[in-house]
Amino acid sequence: MVSMQDLPRGKRVDGYVSQKVQVLRASIFLTRKLFFADPQWVIPNIIAPFIFTLVAFFLFQGETSGSSFLLYLVLGSGLMGMWGTTIYASANSIGFDRWNGTMEATLAAPIPLSWIALGRVLFNTLQGVLNAVFILVIGLAWFRVGFGLVNPGAFFLASVATFLSLSSFGLLMTTILLLSRKGGFITNSMEIPVYIATGTMFPVILLPIVYLPFAFMLAPTWGIEAIRIAALPGYVGLPTTYWQDMVIMVAETLAYLGLAFFLFKRVEAYAKRNGTLEEY
């Protein structure tokens, strides 16, 4: 029989960075476990991509295969899937704890809530990226489009950067969801405008002028531009270059992160003032 006295103890992890890394890792691991514990993950990740590509296939059956228009289409479906999961990711980050009844236990931890939420959002966004890759693969196989990227290295770099900017946007959305009672409404009503504004469906340049400021404020708009420049031969989009797109995206992503961390302080203050963030 073990007694409480026999319990091993040790020094705390208390380095500023090592502490955050530990929490991020723990949050990512737990989110992954929770994700795979629910068989519903099959729907957004396997079934939805198939349906996306199927619809596109029937719509554009007559197109000559191998054209860059089809590559554009497949890429667009993938990017759209990624956006969808980002929005899902933010709703399901700390929002998950809210309805799971673990908000209080999470808030009681000696670590800012933002780091726990960031882990959740990173995993969920990564899962969106895998989902996009999956759409890309089946789409390409289906249309028999050769995957001739203009610049594979630049494509990869832009993809990773877009993933990070989507995550930071997801983190910012999380705070808005937590601070607002009508969080679900906001995410749902944002989904379509965001798809359009960031140019997943068609290039931003085709948008009515009033949308442009909104589109330009969304970091992934620039990421998607950069991805297209690196992927599509002869792509004509915004008058910016690949590197200009990348720099603007990084700057906006950092601004999102700063704002998200600031708003998380507000969320924590709100929780302390009211004693709860749980939904009843």
Add this chain to the structure above:
Amino acid sequence: MGEKTTTAESQIWAVSVKGLTREYTTRNFFGGVTRTTWALSGIDFQIANGELFGLIGPNGAGKTTTIKILTTLLTPTGGDALILGLNVRKDLYEIRRRIGIVFGGERGLYNRVTAVDNLRYFSDLYGVDPKVAKERIPKLLEIVGLAGREKERVEKYSRGMKQRLHIAKALVHDPELIFLDEPTIGLDPAGARDIRNMVRDLKAQGKTILLTTHYMFEAEELCQRVGVISKGKIVALDTPSELKNMVRDISVIDLRTYGATMDYVEALRAIPDVVRVVADLESEQQSIRIQTPMGADLLPKVVASLPAGAKIIDRTIKEPTLEDAYLRLVEE
């Protein structure tokens, strides 16, 4: 008590609460205040290092509010509280690292994953060295009697197992001070006894414990000192035996009856010398508790008031318990 809290004071007191108040405002859709409730209207108490202190009171008395403030989850409206010498308004993370919290009820666990997954996760949030956690978690699971079931999803656990996991979770980071908010609520008698045994073990390990409950025998059995809280005020604070002294002038008649109704309870209350009657009429057999200075001498009148068709199955004359003192305190 001095006006200022000195270091020496914090070496004695694990918890020191002065003039603590908390107001809740409920707002309507447009942000206007619809109602304000004073959940705590100025409470004071201290808990010594290594002490097992109980806070008892009826529903809505302010027990959870007190615990939330002391665990830094809720800002007080007024007053001060020091936890291990640290200020609940300012030293949030340092306090959180050194305390463990067990809330009663089903909430607070990730049900879709295993007990080990839950404990690993919370270990990491509390900055426990992963090497230490790896050895500590299996032992903790053994202590709380979950060894062998640790690879199952928590959703398959019984209510009692979940509560034991809650305790393990509160202990992952080896806290000095442990808060338990109604830890046995909703448990079957065996499950509740397991939890009480664990609380006793923790005390034996030198941990300081603040326990809230509305089961008086639990407080009487476990706690060295008890604060009785009612409507946001501490109405008495002493050892269980001193609190019982308040009611040493009375004795208790416990009845088990068949077919008794509220009318009978009212008839009992009308008898002179009956101080208080508490009845549970819900089940097929009713239990009725009569407080009286008369003791057994009251029995003839008790029997005489019995309506036709009702029966007394069993009766016992008892010494008053903490429950009797409590009933007097929360009624006044």
